[in-house]
Amino acid sequence: MTNRMLIFVAKLKAFFAQSADDTAFSEEIEAHLQLLAEQYERQGLSSADARQAARRQFGSVTLLTQKRKEARTTMFFSNIARDLRYGVRQLMKTPVFTIVCVLTLALGVGANTAVFSVMHAVLAKMLPVHEASKVVYVHTSGFPDGAHNTGDEATSFSYAAYRELREHSGLEEVIGFIPMSSSGKAPVRVGTAPEEAAGDMVSGNYFTGLGVGVELGRGLIEKDEDDHTPNVVISEKFWSTHYARNPDAIGKTLFIKSHPFTIVGVAAKGFEGTEGRLPLDFWIPLQSDPEFNAWGNPAEDGTYLTIPQFWCMRLMARIPAGTSSEQALAKAQGIFQQAAYLGIAQKHAGEKIPQLSFHAAKQFDSEDDSFSRSLKTLMAMVGLVLLIAMCNVVMLLMARNANRQREFSIRLALGAGHKEIARQLLTESLLLVMLGGAAAWIFALAATRALGAWARIDSNLQPDSVVLWFTLSILLLLAIVFGLAPLRAAMSSGPDMALRSSATASQTTSQKVRAGNIIIVTQVAMCVVLLVGAALLLGTLRNLMNIPLGQKPDGVLVFGVHPRHVKSKEESIAFFVNLQQRLRSIPGVESVSFASNRPGSGWSGNNGGLLVDGHKPEGVEPEQAYYRQNNVGSDFFRTMGVPVVQGRDFSDADSSSATQVIIVNETFAKKYLGTLNAVGHTLTNTKGLHPRLIIGVVKDHKYTGITEEARPMRWVVFTQGDLENQLDVEMRVKGDPMEMLPTVRKFMQQIDPDMPLLEPMAQSEVFQQSISEQVMFARLAGCFGVLAVVLIATGLYGTLSYRVSKRSAEIGVRMALGAQRGQIVWMILRGSLLLTAMGVAVGIPFAMAASKGLKSSLYGVKPLDLTSYIFAIVGVAVVALTASGLPARRAGSVDPSIALRAD
């Protein structure tokens, strides 16, 4: 059956293929025919007759060529088929070996593929835009004194600067985009149920300037920006999930923040916006409605269009053809530095002028250094794991093929060429690597998804063709290494080896043992490096997990609320005070409060400048008295579980008309008042205006995230602060907060069906997420450490058992001469302990160098943490002892009379 198949394939190939051999052959035949014809001519035939006679005598040329082609291809294919069959048989004969090798490869290569594909996506992949090399993210070193921004200093520009750059900078395109809110999402409604979707408000040239096509309809155009049209382009994914890819979606209405927008297009598949880890669902043109102010900010004094000091717009640009990035930057710099001061009354003397810079249009804007550092460290770790895995498989192969030395000798004696044996070995290793590679790819797909989820990256990270090539080249390299490593051993056995058949004759040479030793020492050294790294990171994880938060986030539910049509401060206060009253009435709710910055989310208000009772605060210059601030609701500290050290919590009585009050933390009180007895003092701004009475001092607790250091903090009740058009509801409930969510959702829909709960979460989860990256990093490092240990253990075990089995004759002799069982066991153990000790000695300096590199990722652990090193050394020693224990015991139980008689 297979033969018939092969012949069929060969015929097919022969039919189409034309090789150099064919040309040579037809030349050869032509010459033959010529000679034959000449001979006939000499015999008196006319030239035409002679030629015909020659053809007759020769037979069918076509048939001959055809046969020749077939012969050539069948030969090639049947050789391969024979090698493959033989290889499969060999692998099946040693199933444990095969499974161990394939699993080792799957883990080693799979982990590399997964980490590489995340790293590639985050650090190298370009945006799917036209001529991405010409497109750049525009960054600034800062913003002028007197302006304010949204918190992302490097990526925020004023609308005025955007207009100036766009019109005068000489850049081919300047593209602006603004997230809908600080979370990037906005309430939308397709049918009846409100939900959240991620979107940007973009300039009219967003699609044309980036060169992003559409699946359907059209992209946005200049007129959309100029007229602030209510048009929207949705992503291909949103189209699939919400409109089932129905072309009728064009022209349908999508409600965004309760405003009707008309869908005019679906963006090209694969384009998920320019916001890095947040894939976007929709794009609308820049809007002028105050409801659509940048980042969802309240528009009390105007919008981003009218306030030139409001730096909120993200920019990208396209460098004109034929201009270098540097030239374009130099030209734009001057325009920018003037435009930056539009709307600023006066440039301060000596202030740092903002500098523009361009950054490559990668999928992820180059802002998150710690993440990329973690990824690179992970890549180094999986690289080590792969090396260990590779050493393992090589050792296993060498051991196995040494057992086959007699087979090779016999084959050589029977006339196999060295080439045949090399081809056979390569085929076997290729088979092994293919099996391992297939398993690795499946493993990698799952691992990549898990990595993305842990890193909270929603955008597409799945392996692409670059990753596939990366993996294939690793596999090819492995196949060659695995094929060639045992080759020398196989070749060194001459045909005469077949004749010598005793165990002593096929004894491994000291040179081979030394090669094996070097591999083991290297492996142990790499294992030490990995274990030290893992121990340091796990120590960091333990420290992070045990940081006291200073509050009780368990049992607290948090969600954002963005009321519609709230124009004035009065309306906003009335809405939220009413909401608080109604939420309190839900059964099971213990207390309800608000926060304008969700604790643990990383967002914070940062201000500076104050006077205490009209004086300088404790020797600090009033302008330099920095603090973090949050606007919250009544009962805030009771709800969050923060102890009030002095005074009282905010209460419902602290209304907008009551005395302006404020609460500070211990650090604030100590630093700016010099005492914890701060209640009764008054804080004002540097001009002595807006007095606020301190009514309470609370214990220091975490605000932006778990790793935050204690710093001066103050809280103002939202009824006495600025207009808030969105607040997070903090709600302490009995039992699991997430179980309360459906009730709350129903309750809120009764208030307003168009108002979704924004990012509802358990408050404890918010804090957990603030360290999710570190946690992921540490857990992965731990996993790789364990993986390395397991690999080392199997490798060591395999090699040692093989050696013991090879030495059974020698051990038999020793025992016959009176060696004790304990001496034999110790002999084997000592060997492996020596190798381990050498490996540790080699590994420690590398581990020290590696931990220095890890320094920035550690929390509360020193790079030269002694415990971690001891842990790693003890770990390796235990593994080595365990792995060599079994073979040593087997050596001890060798029966001399049997061992000597064997073979």
Next chain:
Amino acid sequence: MPADKSEVLQGTLDLMILKTLHALGPLHGFGIARRIEQLSEDVLTLNEGTVYTSLLRLQQKGWIASEWGISENNRRARFYSITKRGLKQLAIETENWERISGVISRVLALEAKVSL
């Protein structure tokens, strides 16, 4: 096709070519065909193309090698020569052939004793 000519026995062509190359040294396909024609004294019919099938087979088995060269009348031609393994094979095949042909001639020489 004249009736008194016999077909070349399957497999014997290989042996004839090997022997020819052994006896005469490197030859091109045309030369081999001529030589066999001469030796067979027109007893065998030979589609000269089959020589090339045979040559390919021998080459794949590694019994002969080939090399491009210039023929006696200054043409580019592929010259075939016997290899070491080919020599061994020739010895084996010759022995085989002699044994078999010996057997066959003995069989054919049997008198019809039974009918006596």
